[in-house]
Amino acid sequence: MTGTRPPSPAATPTTIASSALPPRVRRVLQNLYDHVATDFIAALNAMLVEFEQQLFKQAEQARSNHLQAQVFVDLRALQKHRTELVPHYMFGLEAELAGIRTPRPAAETASALRLDYQTLTLVEDAVMDQEIVLREVARRHEQRGNAQILMLGQRFGVLARAPAYDADTLPLAHRLCQVLKEAATCLQLSLDAQLVLYRTFDHKVMQNYSEWAGTVNQFLSREGILPGLVYMPRRVRVQEAIRHPRDAADGTARPLTGWQGAASHWATLTPEQLNAVAGALTGSSTASGAGAAATAAPAGEALGTSADKAETPGDAAGSFEVLQKLLAIRRGGLQADAQALADAAAQPGGHGTLTQGTGGHPAGPTGPGGRGGAAIPSGPGAGAPRLLPTPDVLDTLRAMQAAPLPARTPEQPRRTVQDLQQAMLAAARAQHGPHATLASADSDTFELLDLLYNEIEREVQHDAPAADMLVRLQVPVVQAALRDRNFFLRAQHPARDLLNTVAESGATWLGEEDVDPQLLQKLHQAVETVVETYEGDEAVFEDASREVQQHLQAAARKAELAERRQVEAARGKDRLEIAKQRAAETIESAMAEAKPQKFVQALLSQAWADVLTLTQLRNGETSGEWADALQTTLEIVAATTTAQGANAELAGKVEKSLVQVGYHEDEAAAIARRLSSAEEDETTSRTELTARLKARARLGGQNEVKKKPASPRTPEEQECYDYLRTLPFGTWFEFTRNQQGDVQRQRLSWFSPVTGNALFVNQRGQRVGEHSLDTLAHLMAKGQAQVVTEDRGRLIDRAWNATLNALRSLTGRRGEAESAGGAA
Numbered sequence: 001m002t003g004t005r006p007p008s009p010a011a012t013p014t015t016i017a018s019s020a021l022p023p024r025v026r027r028v029l030q031n032l033y034d035h036v037a038t039d040f041i042a043a044l045n046a047m048l049v050e051f052e053q054q055l056f057k058q059a060e061q062a063r064s065n066h067l068q069a070q071v072f073v074d075l076r077a078l079q080k081h082r083t084e085l086v087p088h089y090m091f092g093l094e095a096e097l098a099g100i101r102t103p104r105p106a107a108e109t110a111s112a113l114r115l116d117y118q119t120l121t122l123v124e125d126a127v128m129d130q131e132i133v134l135r136e137v138a139r140r141h142e143q144r145g146n147a148q149i150l151m152l153g154q155r156f157g158v159l160a161r162a163p164a165y166d167a168d169t170l171p172l173a174h175r176l177c178q179v180l181k182e183a184a185t186c187l188q189l190s191l192d193a194q195l196v197l198y199r200t201f202d203h204k205v206m207q208n209y210s211e212w213a214g215t216v217n218q219f220l221s222r223e224g225i226l227p228g229l230v231y232m233p234r235r236v237r238v239q240e241a242i243r244h245p246r247d248a249a250d251g252t253a254r255p256l257t258g259w260q261g262a263a264s265h266w267a268t269l270t271p272e273q274l275n276a277v278a279g280a281l282t283g284s285s286t287a288s289g290a291g292a293a294a295t296a297a298p299a300g301e302a303l304g305t306s307a308d309k310a311e312t313p314g315d316a317a318g319s320f321e322v323l324q325k326l327l328a329i330r331r332g333g334l335q336a337d338a339q340a341l342a343d344a345a346a347q348p349g350g351h352g353t354l355t356q357g358t359g360g361h362p363a364g365p366t367g368p369g370g371r372g373g374a375a376i377p378s379g380p381g382a383g384a385p386r387l388l389p390t391p392d393v394l395d396t397l398r399a400m401q402a403a404p405l406p407a408r409t410p411e412q413p414r415r416t417v418q419d420l421q422q423a424m425l426a427a428a429r430a431q432h433g434p435h436a437t438l439a440s441a442d443s444d445t446f447e448l449l450d451l452l453y454n455e456i457e458r459e460v461q462h463d464a465p466a467a468d469m470l471v472r473l474q475v476p477v478v479q480a481a482l483r484d485r486n487f488f489l490r491a492q493h494p495a496r497d498l499l500n501t502v503a504e505s506g507a508t509w510l511g512e513e514d515v516d517p518q519l520l521q522k523l524h525q526a527v528e529t530v531v532e533t534y535e536g537d538e539a540v541f542e543d544a545s546r547e548v549q550q551h552l553q554a555a556a557r558k559a560e561l562a563e564r565r566q567v568e569a570a571r572g573k574d575r576l577e578i579a580k581q582r583a584a585e586t587i588e589s590a591m592a593e594a595k596p597q598k599f600v601q602a603l604l605s606q607a608w609a610d611v612l613t614l615t616q617l618r619n620g621e622t623s624g625e626w627a628d629a630l631q632t633t634l635e636i637v638a639a640t641t642t643a644q645g646a647n648a649e650l651a652g653k654v655e656k657s658l659v660q661v662g663y664h665e666d667e668a669a670a671i672a673r674r675l676s677s678a679e680e681d682e683t684t685s686r687t688e689l690t691a692r693l694k695a696r697a698r699l700g701g702q703n704e705v706k707k708k709p710a711s712p713r714t715p716e717e718q719e720c721y722d723y724l725r726t727l728p729f730g731t732w733f734e735f736t737r738n739q740q741g742d743v744q745r746q747r748l749s750w751f752s753p754v755t756g757n758a759l760f761v762n763q764r765g766q767r768v769g770e771h772s773l774d775t776l777a778h779l780m781a782k783g784q785a786q787v788v789t790e791d792r793g794r795l796i797d798r799a800w801n802a803t804l805n806a807l808r809s810l811t812g813r814r815g816e817a818e819s820a821g822g823a824a
Contacts, residue, residue, distance in 0.1 A: 014091065019098040025159050028223050029097045035219055036172075037090060039212065040205070044086045047197075047204040052078060054196050074193040081187045088183035096171040096179060100160040132564075133195055134181060137202045138174040142167045145210030147231040149173050151217050155225045172216060176206070256788045257730035259556040259763070320485040324444045326807040387439045388428055394479055394536070396428045401475045401531060405468075414471050417450035420478065445481050448488060449474075451806055455799035456503050464506025465520050469527045473499060476534045476541075483536055491797065494541035498526065500796035501548055507795055511744050514763040516555060522548045555764070562765030567750045570759040570770075574752045575617065581755075582621070583612035590633045596640035599686055600675065606693055607671050608636065611657045632657070636675045643678060651676035667692055713774070714781065721777035725753065732788040733760070735779070745788065 016030045055075050062068035142149060149167050156171065157164040167173045180201055184194060221227045400423065408414065421438075429436045438446070453470070460467055480495040481487040487495060502523055505516075526544040534540045587604050595601065612629055619625040632653055639647050651672040658668035670689055713721060729750050734743040746768055751758035756773040771779075779785035 014095045014098065016094060016098045019101075021098075021101060028159065028220070028225065029100075031223065032216070032219060033094055033097055036093075036212075036216065040090065040093065041086055043205040044089060047200050048078075048082050048085065050204055051197055051200045052082075054200060055193065058196070070190060071193070074189050077188045078193075084186045085183055088186050089179060092179040092183050093171075093176075096175050100156060100171060101162075130181065130191070130194060130198070133198045134177040137198060137206060138167070138177050140202075141206050141209040142173065145213045148210055148213035148217055151226075151229055151231055152213060152220075154229060155217065155220045158225055172213065177201075254790050255727055255731040256790050257728055257732070259552075259559055319489050320441070323448060323488060323807075324440070326804070327444050327447060329807070385437045386433060386435050388432065388436050388442070390439065390442055390482055392428065392432065393424070393438065393442055394482060396424050396431070397475055397479050397482075398535065400424065400427065401479075401534070405471060414467065415474065417446060417453050417474055417478065420474050421446040421450075441485070442482060445485070446478065448803070449478055449481055451803045452488075452799055455802040455806070456499070456795065458802075459508055459795055459799065460503055460506045461508055461510075465524070466502050466504075466506025469502050469523060470499070472527050472531060473502065476530050479534065479536065480538070480541070484538075488800070494538050494545065496796055498530070498541050498545045498548075500794055501545060501552070502527065503795045503799075508742060511762065511768075513766065513768075516764075519548070519551055519555065522551050559761075559763065559765035563747070563749050563761050566759060566761055566765065566767045570750055570757065571752075574755055574757055576613070577755050577757070578752075579613045579616040580609065582616055583609045586612055586630060586633060590630075590637045594637060594641040596637060596678075599690075600640045602690075603671055603675055603693075604633075604636065607658060607663065608633065608654075608675065610661045614661050629657070639676050640678050647676045713777065716781040717774075717777045720780040721773060724751075724773050724776055724780075727787065733776075734786050734788055736784045 016026055016033060019026060019029075021029070052075070055071055055078065059068050059071040059075070062071060149170065150164075152172060153165040153167070153170050165171075165173075169175070177198070180198065184197055187197075189197065217229075221229070400420075405415065421443075425436070425438065453474070456470065457467070460470065477495050477499060480493070484490075484493070487493050490496070505519055505523055526548050529544045530540055584605065587609060591601070591604075596604075612633070615625050615629045632650070635647070635650050636654065639650055651669075654675050655665075655668045655672035658671055659665060663671070667689075674689070727748065729748065731748045733746050733748060735746060736742070737744050746760040746762060749759045749761050751773060758771050758773055758776060759767065760769045760771065762768045776785060780787075
């Protein structure tokens with residue numbers, strides 16, 4: 001392996017042998033380096049062969065002689081310096097291992113130059129393209145080998161006598177790509193060739209990174225570095241430790257930025273919050289009942305404490321009893337309203353009627369313990385009610401699970417959970433006698449699910465395939481809730497996750513172009529799998545949704561790639577607009593003291609402005625070419641405003657510049673003669689030259705849309721405008737589509753702080769529109785656009801919150817409950 005070791009800072013060791021490390025650490029790192037060196041050298045040599053073939057292929061397919069010549073220049077550079085790449089890479093890798101105890105700067109990016117949007121050039125954008133490609137390579141392999149990277153981070157933390165490394169700083173993770181970038185400078189390649197090299201590195205060297213990282217972990221384990229370390233993914237069985245989206249500093253909700261509505265699972269109330277709500281409604285500080293010993297606490301405190309500890313069976317029972325208490329309070333409100341209506345409509349001597357609650361409960365007295373009881377037959381000859389054990393209810397539901405859905409016409413409503421409960425009771429009474437009835441807990445479970453389904457259906461398009469799939473899932477979901485009362489409290493319950501995915505596939509905010517036929521097919525298969533195989537094991541829901549989640553992740557990656565292409569195009573248009581604005585400002589500044597004739601001003605603002613625009617785009621404002629263009633502009637103004645003869649040298653420079661931006665030689669010569677003298681050009685008339693300019697397309701004017709001058713913002717619009725400029729790229733918005741209030745979600749992929757142009761894409765990453773920040777602020781002030789925050793990200797969580805609100809809607813002390821419960 002030949003090559004000269006590249007220079008490095010004096011404080012940074014370049015070899016493991018020269019590093020000031022303890023002997024054992026140095027020995028382990030040297031053995032590790034020797035262990036991986038052979039694999040790296042073989043993979044890098046294979047990468048160079050593949051890279052050379054890719055360059056030859058590019059040369060054959062080049063669209064112009066200029067591009068082909070550039071590829072051949074890269075090929076010659078590769079053939080000249082290819083023997084240097086592998087040594088430089090291995091030197092860099094060894095230096096990374098040797099410097100694991102060298103303190104890193106607190107903020108490596110602090111020294112990076114701060115770019116002024118007024119001076120952006122293609123050079124900086126090209127460097128950013130390199131960083132984008134390298135970050136994409138690193139991110140993809142980090143996702144594939146996440147478990148191995150976590151263990152490597154722990155082991156390297158032991159070697160470095162420091163906290164565990166993350167993927168960004170781990171020498172054998174993201175840093176592998178940075179080492180390649182630094183080593184590739186010896187090849188002296190163009191930007192396009194470097195990007196091809198990085199992608200070839202991805203395919204040839206990083207292809208089996210996850211397996212390779214596993215062998216490195218095994219090697220370090222054999223060397224005695226955390227030999228018992230294993231990675232066990234945590235299967236969440238309780239409410240996750242979550243952060244409320246309201247920032248403590250300003251009290252505003254965090255915007256939703258993930259694809260497919262992947263928001264934090266914060267919306268489900270914790271047991272303490274449920275107790276606080278129930279305590280406020282009943283006038284007590286605690287919720288009574290078995291297992292409900294938690295004291296009512298503020299919502300913020302509950303979020304910070306209860307989610308951090310595992311929930312015991314007693315806690316789960318107590319939390320479900322609180323939900324039952326809320327149901328009982330709601331039924332009491334329904335009973336009071338029904339009684340008031342009955343008293344008002346009762347005839348003399350008549351009797352009021354007893355109305356039914358939503359879950360099949362009577363609106364009369366509640367059951368034992370303050371909970372709503374099940375419907376009990378009454379009247380002459382009525383026997384004692386027989387409470388159905390939960391296993392018998394599950395057996396009846398299991399028998400109903402395989403039955404096809406009843407036929408319905410488009411005008412008929414779909415089956416509700418309440419309809420399912422009545423059908424199940426009818427089947428159970430046919431088997432266990434006419435007096436069979438549900439136990440209080442089971443009946444309350446049906447009622448809660450009916451309320452939840454009603455809220456879900458509000459946000460699902462009536463004619464979407466998801467509506468039928470939701471009905472198909474009713475029986476398995478009811479069984480899952482009956483088996484595990486934590487269904488209502490666990491935001492990541494497998495059945496809830498599948499229910500949410502199905503519902504969001506037909507959400508009302510989706511447009512026609514957002515519908516994914518392949519996703520609908522995957523969901524249909526998953527639903528049928530659950531219906532056919534579910535017998536009480538949660539793993540059935542997990543297995544059924546796993547393929548759906550893989551499809552969603554693949555769709556998100558495709559959407560990200562499509563979005564990136566749209567952003568790159570929008571950034572290019574924005575750079576062009578900034579350059580045109582700068583050109584116009586330059587011309588106006590040059591004419592500040594002496595203004596030429598109107599016709600000359602028109603030539604400057606059209607033809608010469610194109611020259612200035614292209615010069616800035618190609619070279620930037622700090623280049624010598626831009627300085628020459630500014631000097632030429634001043635010379636043009638001076639020549640056309642003072643009585644002097646034609647300047648042949650100036651005319652030649654102007655003509656050459658105009659030809660470079662695409663003007664015909666005759667047109668360029670005519671314009672140059674007019675811009676180099678204050679006298680009229682007798683060879684070309686103004687009318688003819690004006691007609692030629694009008695017929696010619698301006699630089700970047702093919703898709704140019706004239707903007708209306710922005711009107712002064714109102715205080716509300718200014719507040720919205722300031723807020724918009726703080727939003728991260730990727731924030732989701734909901735736009736009102738019609739007077740009925742239907743909304744559609746669009747993603748703010750990018751906006752320019754300079755021009756205010758904003759790009760929006762849909763769920764697939766396809767461009768759906770552009771707005772200015774002023775227009776967007778106007779829509780937000782009018783309520784026609786709003787930011788989607790994380791607390792409204794998942795449909796199932798919003799529906800559950802709405803269900804809890806419905807439980808409180810008939811109480812006269814809702815305000816007190818909200819102040820105590822908070823997060824519902």
